[in-house]
Amino acid sequence: MFWLNGPMDPRTPCLIGIAQRTIREQPGPEPLDLWEEVARAAAADARLPVERLDSIQIVYTDSWQYDSPVGRLAERLGAAPRHRAYSKVGGTAPQLLIGAAAAGIAAGEFDSALVVGAEALATRRAYRLAGEHAPWSHPADPKPPYGWERPPHPAELAHGLFLPVHTYAIMETARRAALGMSIEEEMRDRGRIMAPMTEVAAANPYAWRRVVRTSEELVAGNRFVGWPYTRNTVAVLEVDQAAAVVLASSRLADRLGVPAEGRVYLRGWAYGEDTWEVAARPALGASQAIPRIAEVAFERAGLGLGDMDAIDLYSCFAIALRQACDAIGLDPLGRRGLTVTGGLPYAGGPASDYVLHSTATMAGLLRAQSGHGLVTGVGMHMTKHTYAVWSSEPGGRLGSAAPVFVAKGVPIAGAYEGAAVVAGYTVAHGRDGGAERGILVVDLPGGSRAHAVVEDAELLADAKSRELVGQTVRLTSDGKVNVAAW
Numbered sequence: 001m002f003w004l005n006g007p008m009d010p011r012t013p014c015l016i017g018i019a020q021r022t023i024r025e026q027p028g029p030e031p032l033d034l035w036e037e038v039a040r041a042a043a044a045d046a047r048l049p050v051e052r053l054d055s056i057q058i059v060y061t062d063s064w065q066y067d068s069p070v071g072r073l074a075e076r077l078g079a080a081p082r083h084r085a086y087s088k089v090g091g092t093a094p095q096l097l098i099g100a101a102a103a104g105i106a107a108g109e110f111d112s113a114l115v116v117g118a119e120a121l122a123t124r125r126a127y128r129l130a131g132e133h134a135p136w137s138h139p140a141d142p143k144p145p146y147g148w149e150r151p152p153h154p155a156e157l158a159h160g161l162f163l164p165v166h167t168y169a170i171m172e173t174a175r176r177a178a179l180g181m182s183i184e185e186e187m188r189d190r191g192r193i194m195a196p197m198t199e200v201a202a203a204n205p206y207a208w209r210r211v212v213r214t215s216e217e218l219v220a221g222n223r224f225v226g227w228p229y230t231r232n233t234v235a236v237l238e239v240d241q242a243a244a245v246v247l248a249s250s251r252l253a254d255r256l257g258v259p260a261e262g263r264v265y266l267r268g269w270a271y272g273e274d275t276w277e278v279a280a281r282p283a284l285g286a287s288q289a290i291p292r293i294a295e296v297a298f299e300r301a302g303l304g305l306g307d308m309d310a311i312d313l314y315s316c317f318a319i320a321l322r323q324a325c326d327a328i329g330l331d332p333l334g335r336r337g338l339t340v341t342g343g344l345p346y347a348g349g350p351a352s353d354y355v356l357h358s359t360a361t362m363a364g365l366l367r368a369q370s371g372h373g374l375v376t377g378v379g380m381h382m383t384k385h386t387y388a389v390w391s392s393e394p395g396g397r398l399g400s401a402a403p404v405f406v407a408k409g410v411p412i413a414g415a416y417e418g419a420a421v422v423a424g425y426t427v428a429h430g431r432d433g434g435a436e437r438g439i440l441v442v443d444l445p446g447g448s449r450a451h452a453v454v455e456d457a458e459l460l461a462d463a464k465s466r467e468l469v470g471q472t473v474r475l476t477s478d479g480k481v482n483v484a485a486w
Contacts, residue, residue, distance in 0.1 A: 010251035012394055013105035014263040017046025017246030018360040020206045021118075022348070026126035026240065030136040031061045034118035034242035036076045042114065042244035047256040053246075054110030055083035057097040059117030060147045062089075062351040063124055065140040072138050073116070083110055087352065089147040090379030091314055093117075094355035095269065095386035096401050101247045102266050103398060111252040117353035118242030125238050149380075153277045155414050158480050159451040161439050165226035165234055166426050167278045167381040168317035170441055172228065174424035175285025175322060177469035187228060190318045191215025193332045194233055194345065197315065201342020206357065208239045208348035223433035226426045227464055235316040235349030243356035245363065250394075264363040267372070267396035268300025269388035272405035278381050279441045279449040280409025284424040285319070287382065290327035292405040294387045301372075301389035301396040305329065308389075309371030311336050312358040314378040315343035324376060340365055340373070352379075359390070366392045411448040415477040420444050420452070420484075422468050427460055435460045440484050442473065450475070452484035459485065 019041035021034060029037070035058065043050045056079065058069050066072055070084040083104060087093035094117060101113035120134075127134045152162045161167060176186040195215040201207040218232045225231050248256070253263055272293040275281055282288065298304050305328055313324045315338065325332045332338060340361045341347035344354055355377040362373045370392035377386040389396070420442035428436045438454030452475050454460055462468075473484040 008250055008394060010249060011106050011108050012250040013102040013247050014250055014253055014265050015245055015363050016248050016253050016258045016263055017042040017048065018363050019045060019244045020357055020360050021242045022206045022208065023240035027123045028120055028240045030134070031063050031118045031120050032066065032072055032076070032137060034120065035073050035116050038118065038242045038244040039073065039077060039114055039116050042246045046246040046248065047258060048112055048246060048248065050077040051079050053077065053079045053081050053112055053114050055101055055104060055113035056081040057085040057101060057113065057115045058087070059093050059097065059353045059356060060087045060089050061117065061119055063120045064134065064136050065143050066138050067140045068138070083113070088149050089352055090149070090384055091316065091352055091354060092271065092377040092379040092384040092386045093352045094359065095377045095388050096271065098245065098247070098266065098359065099269055099398070099401055103400060105247060105249050106398060112246065112248045114244060114246050115356065116244040117350070117356045119350035119353055120240045121238040121351065122240045150276060153412060155412055155451050156277065159439060159453055159482070160437070161451060163226070164316065164381060165229060166428055166439055168319050169226040169229050169426035170278060170424040170439065171284050171382060172317070172319040173426065173469055175319060177467055178283070178285050183228065183467065187219045188215065190233055191219040193318065193321060193338070194218055196337055197339050197343045198346050200337065200339050201346035204342050204347055204361070206241070207342045207346060208236055208241065209346045224429045226428055227435070229317060233318060233345060235344035237349050237351065239348040239350050241348050241350040241353070241357065243353065243360050245356065245360055261367060264366050265391050265394045266398060267303065267389045267391045268297050268399055269386060270296040270300065270399055270404045271384070271386050271401050272403045273385070274383050274407045275409035276380065276383050277409065277412055279412050279451060282410060284441060287323045287327055288407040289385050289405045290324055293385050294328045296399070296404045297387035297389055300399045301391070303372055303389055307372050308336065308374045310340050310362060310365055310373040311338060312340045312362060312373070312375045313338050314354070314376050315339060315345065316349060316378065320378050320382060323382065362390055366390060413444060413448045413450045415479050416444060416450045416475050416482055417477050418475060419472055420450065420475050422471050422473060423449065425463060425468050427464055435464070438463050440473070442475070442484070450482060452482040454484050456485065
């Protein structure tokens with residue numbers, strides 16, 4: 001095989017094995033069983049005996065903490081990989097592992113790598129509802145701390161702002177107000193953007209929700225979770241799903257007899273960060289990082305957005321789609337659509353693992369019809385971003401996991417009393433559909449930001465009935481929690 005301008009470097013990495021699994025009857029297998037199943041399937045697809053894997057990397061699983069995740073899987077597979085990794089939490093983790101695998105292969109450190117992930121959160125829920133403990137193997141003892149790269153800001157914790165369904169909703173309301181959209185216009189637009197995703201999911205055999213929904217069904221007739229988000233427009237987390245990819249050097253792919261049409265290439269990718277605290281964003285509804293990350297990824301790939309034949313944007317919440325489209329100039333209703341899987345609300349959002357599914361699906365698509373595809377990832381609260389360009393044709397340059405952009409934020413205050421202006425907000429709802437409390441991010445005199453809660457039922461109803469962004473509110477504080485009223 002040759003490059004356009006010369007023979008291919010035998011160390012050029014290529015993706016040669018893919019596998020996905022969705023378990024629809026609960027209780028299902030534990031994550032270790034799922035890791036093994038999709039690892040063996042991806043390796044078989046790659047024509048590679050599993051015991052010959054040089055690298056095994058696993059995406060963090062929320063479902064269960066094992067004493068030695070990579071070691072237990074390697075033991076199951078009969079492999080002795082010299083490179084091992086277990087990721088931190090976040091939706092960018094799969095691409096970071098894939099990028100590390102590709103870099104190691106390109107550097108000649110190893111010839112083959114498995115990246116695998118699985119969640120069994122639907123099964124965990126089934127056991128919980130039955131009043132039982134999951135009877136799974138090799139628990140970590142003591143249980144390690146959660147895999148945060150860093151904990152939430154103290155002011156966020158004090159105001160109960162740590163769930164993505166609330167942080168993303170705050171960003172959504174800020175964007176809505178910045179564009180001058182009414183509450184009704186934003187909801188209708190969200191339905192129009194996300195309804196086509198349900199059609200993709202319905203055609204995807206691995207999707208969790210294979211039901212076509214109209215835009216009206218998505219935004220009306222089902223309960224709010226973090227207002228203005230309805231349950232049908234947010235990621236579905238409690239799924240049993242697994243995915244794996246195998247990468248190899250072109251030299252090894254040749255030896256294994258993998259045909260040219262069975263190889264997909266990472267043409268270029270990039271990683272970067274917005275602020276870790278949502279309240280620190282200079283513009284709550286927009287990303288500073290995405291435009292730069294996308295630019296670098298396309299530059300490394302030697303391609304542009306117009307060259308992409310397929311696209312999968314990370315879609316945990318509508319604001320993730322909208323910020324990406326705003327940043328790269330993508331029409332959300334364009335012919336290529338926004339997803340190849342159906343997205344996290346419909347194909348499934350298995351915690352940190354989704355990008356393995358979108359990458360595997362994109363690779364299968366590019367095998368079937370040559371071309372180029374874009375796969376993005378988002379971690380934490382629209383904090384971490386990856387943009388990866390995949391292709392049926394080799395070329396470009398890989399890049400690394402070093403961030404190409406790290407945003408700087410505005411200061412966050414703790415306790416505050418006095419007048420403030422609402423910058424973004426949400427109303428948290430319980431499982432019964434009732435409004436529980438409001439959570440605000442507010443602008444303070446002097447340029448800093450603060451958090452506040454709303455507890456009064458009449459004010460909660462008012463906040464949902466009209467645009468609150470831009471309104472002056474008055475904060476009182478007990479020294480830890482700020483309470484807003486107007």
